[in-house]
Amino acid sequence: MFNKSFFLLLLSLISGSGLFSQIRISADFDSGSIGSYKLIDSVWFFRNSNDSLLTLSYEIESRFDPLNPVDTSLRPSARWYHFRMEGVKGKHIFLNIKNSEAIRPVYSYDGVNFQRFETVENIYRGSVNKIFERDTVYISHFVPYPYSRHKAKLKEWKAVDGVLHEVIGHSSLGLPIEMLTVTDNSVSDVGKKRVWIHGRSHPSETPASWHLEAMIEEILSDSPFAKELRRNTIFYLVPFINPDGVKGGYSRSSSTGVNIEINWDRPDSLTMPEVKTLKATLERVTKEKPLDLLLNMHSQISSSVTYWIHTAESTTADFLKEQQLLSALTINYTPFYRPQDQSFSAMAPRYAEGWVWDRFGEKTLAITFETPYTYYNQDKDGPWVSVENLAQLGYSTLLAVSDLLDLDKENRIIADTDDNRVSKRNWEVSYDPSSIFFGDTFLVSKKEGSSLKYKLNLKKGVYTLYCWKVGPTAESYPAETNRWVKRAKVIQRRDGNFTYRIKSTNPGEKADAILLVKEFE
Numbered sequence: 161m162f163n164k165s166f167f168l169l170l171l172s173l174i175s176g177s178g179l180f181s182q183i184r185i186s187a188d189f190d191s192g193s194i195g196s197y198k199l200i201d202s203v204w205f206f207r208n209s210n211d212s213l214l215t216l217s218y219e220i221e222s223r224f225d226p227l228n229p230v231d232t233s234l235r236p237s238a239r240w241y242h243f244r245m246e247g248v249k250g251k252h253i254f255l256n257i258k259n260s261e262a263i264r265p266v267y268s269y270d271g272v273n274f275q276r277f278e279t280v281e282n283i284y285r286g287s288v289n290k291i292f293e294r295d296t297v298y299i300s301h302f303v304p305y306p307y308s309r310h311k312a313k314l315k316e317w318k319a320v321d322g323v324l325h326e327v328i329g330h331s332s333l334g335l336p337i338e339m340l341t342v343t344d345n346s347v348s349d350v351g352k353k354r355v356w357i358h359g360r361s362h363p364s365e366t367p368a369s370w371h372l373e374a375m376i377e378e379i380l381s382d383s384p385f386a387k388e389l390r391r392n393t394i395f396y397l398v399p400f401i402n403p404d405g406v407k408g409g410y411s412r413s414s415s416t417g418v419n420i421e422i423n424w425d426r427p428d429s430l431t432m433p434e435v436k437t438l439k440a441t442l443e444r445v446t447k448e449k450p451l452d453l454l455l456n457m458h459s460q461i462s463s464s465v466t467y468w469i470h471t472a473e474s475t476t477a478d479f480l481k482e483q484q485l486l487s488a489l490t491i492n493y494t495p496f497y498r499p500q501d502q503s504f505s506a507m508a509p510r511y512a513e514g515w516v517w518d519r520f521g522e523k524t525l526a527i528t529f530e531t532p533y534t535y536y537n538q539d540k541d542g543p544w545v546s547v548e549n550l551a552q553l554g555y556s557t558l559l560a561v562s563d564l565l566d567l568d569k570e571n572r573i574i575a576d577t578d579d580n581r582v583s584k585r586n587w588e589v590s591y592d593p594s595s596i597f598f599g600d601t602f603l604v605s606k607k608e609g610s611s612l613k614y615k616l617n618l619k620k621g622v623y624t625l626y627c628w629k630v631g632p633t634a635e636s637y638p639a640e641t642n643r644w645v646k647r648a649k650v651i652q653r654r655d656g657n658f659t660y661r662i663k664s665t666n667p668g669e670k671a672d673a674i675l676l677v678k679e680f681e
């Protein structure tokens with residue numbers, strides 16, 4: 161048998177002769193990305209000759225996007241990293257990840273099923289350490305949503321009855337940019353609302369794709385809600401507007417280095433093919449009628465969900481009110497978004513939203529939605545972002561969109577005080593957009609005890625009735641305002657008239673829409 165010093169000598173000989181080089185690092189696959197890497201230290205820990213542990217420390221440089229040729233003053237991003245390490249089983253691997261964040265990033269042994277590094281494996285800012293259980297591991301900033309997943313989902317989705325699939329253009333490298341048009345073709349398009357959703361201009365922002373995927377899955381599902389959405393809406397869905405960027409593992413640019421998110425106000429010669437494609441398609445689908453809503457799906461490094469709400473100064477007070485209604489409805493339906501997380505910015509022509517605003521103004525609510533990579537509500541002790549809770553958020557987002565545009569007239573019936581069937585004696589009609597309300601007006605009670613009657617036609621069934629609590633259009637507001645407040649359970653025994661009365665408890669009390677949500681056994 162060897163004695164201990166001989167064993168140590170042997171090990172140092174093995175290590176010197178390339179044992180460490182048995183770890184291979186690569187990123188030459190769909191959505192893969194790494195800049196450079198180097199081994200900076202290696203240490204053996206011994207307990208006895210049969211129990212030793214090799215610790216290897218690597219410095220990983222996340223790869224920068226190419227310099228933006230349209231605007232060379234912009235600093236390229238290196239947020240996205242997604243690489244494979246082979247030969248790691250049983251070794252203690254330390255990674256110091258540079259040029260990007262490493263806040264509990266994710267790993268996978270099969271390149272498909274990812275999980276977060278635990279807090280104890282991410283003690284030092286920017287670093288992870290773990291003893292891996294398998295020989296091959298994939299490490300990434302967040303759960304990847306590669307080009308192959310997009311193609312696989314498209315294949316499923318375009319096979320659904322009634323879905324129109326089109327290649328609307330091609331990327332710089334010639335990949336197709338694909339759009340699904342979804343509606344109930346048995347219902348006339350006249351009177352349908354039009355909703356456009358696109359995503360992934362920024363390739364690193366994979367949470368946005370998981371969020372959008374869940375929305376599309378619901379839109380295409382057989383649920384009573386989805387069927388109603390399709391009866392009342394034409395959806396234009398472009399999940400991947402930057403396929404080159406995603407496939408090539410870029411962070412914020414396409415393969416050319418151009419950030420296509422801010423490429424909407426350039427002359428033709430400096431407009432990327434992806435943006436040209438979107439402009440041409442938007443022009444085509446809005447020929448008859450403007451869109452009602454355009455959602456631009458993104459993810460942000462800030463640990464909260466938000467819309468980028470355009471200020472009244474850069475749009476109008478009514479437009480701000482409408483955006484805040486969408487935001488408030490979304491807050492209403494999810495625990496992952498709070499009034500204080502709302503973000504505000506000026507409308508600008510370099511973005512898709514600005515391009516739409518210049519053409520259609522208030523008619524189209526065009527807005528960016530942001531999901532975080534890390535956790536929600538700025539609370540690291542709360543839930544961390546996962547594919548599962550992004551899917552829940554997707555459903556919540558659709559509920560908000562449905563209420564905003566009144567898309568489900570069967571299971572989620574909205575009766576607004578704008579409606580003539582609401583009897584409103586002793587109530588003053590208000591148009592004041594410094595409050596958040598449905599439609600064009602809300603009501604203010606003139607005296608204590610003013611009564612208000614909502615009359616509507618209601619199908620047989622059991623419903624929960626909510627009243628909209630009118631609050632201020634403010635950067636933040638108390639969570640109990642600007643939301644649906646549960647008021648009653650309604651049992652409608654047969655199809656026909658339904659009346660709901662409220663009475664004000666003080667003058668100045670505000671009243672707006674009611675919502676009846678059908679219950680299913």
Ligand SMILES: [Zn+2]
Pocket residue numbers: 362365458459
């Ligand atoms: Zn983005």
